[in-house]
Amino acid sequence: MSELFKISEIVEMAVLIETNGEVFYNFLQESAQDAQAREVFAYLAGEEKRHKATFEKMGESLAKYQPVESYPGEYAAYMKALADDNVFTQRNVGENLAQK
Template identity: 40%
Template sequence: MFHASEVFEFARAIEENGRAFYQAMGTNARQPELRQLFARLSQEEEQHILDFTRLAARATPYDPPESYPGEYAEYMQALVDNSVFPRELDPETLAQQITTDQEAINLAIQFEKDSLLFFNGLKNLVSVTETAMIEELLRQERRHLCELHSVLQKK
């Protein structure tokens, strides 16, 4: 049995890294509108952390269809390990290495894309009632991506 609650812990860690990154970028951004955007994104990541905490508490063991035992767990682990924020990378240290607002936006876009890919995989691990919550999180992450892309296009 695969324990979806473990994956929700990964999801929480991704969001915690995103929150820390956006907080650091908000502090370091040169343009006031970018500081505001990063501050708001940080707050929204905080809400996502709470959402995943609730989902983890309700999650039940699940046996996803696999072509070999452990396939889905390996897939989700690979997504986590190859994300913008691997476990060994401190998002605040990364934010300090960024020298331009454009660099920050590009990294934020990559973070949102990685999140979308991971959260889309989560949909296969939850009940139909929990899928709606994952869909809402995906909608919010897509909005983040669109906002960041829009800011990048204005540069």
Template identity: 40%
Template sequence: MFRASEVFAFARAMEEKGRAFYQAMADGARDDKVRRLFERLALEEARHIRDFDELASTAAPYDPPESYPGEYEAYMQALVDSNIFPKDIQPEALAGQIGSDKEALNFAIQLEKEALLFFSGLKNLVSLTETSLIDELLRQERRHLCELHSALEEVQP
């Protein structure tokens, strides 16, 4: 069975890579507003890492309802395997390949979409008493997505 603790470990690693990516993008941003946005997002990803550490330490085993045995395990594994940061790619190297603030914002939007999809799936792996933290993470990721989209509309090509 796919354990919630494994998913939390992956979510933590995903947030670590996201933090490193946002920091690298902040370091290379040309526009001050974009730089400040990426710096703040890096700090928020660091907070998410702490949240996952806390959630993982208290998570009780939970088996989500399934249509067939192994359905949820297969779903979460597919999300893990198709993550925006494959295991062999380092965020700093990836950031170095991005040539403009606009490209960085587009990539960050995709990152946030992936996080929303993953966290939505994660919500079904925790007990009802633990869903409030996941709901808060989802709310924050939706806000990140909106902020990135707004910045994309304002940035010069």
């Protein structure tokens, strides 16, 4: 069985999820009335930032990996569909969710 998708694409999606998660928690921190809640949201935002750095480091080492595709653009289409189904993959979705 051949590899279908670039590992670097998966890592890029993870970076986007972590970035949007950080935005989400930062927005909640800024809008929270309770000091303890602000502290928790600040901690969670920091964790997302740390995760993002970890994934970026992974991405640097995996950037040259090339998958075999069944048809041109297969991995890109799959990754887009996968990313569209995740909470924090679209720009501003974290802030929009936090406002609800």
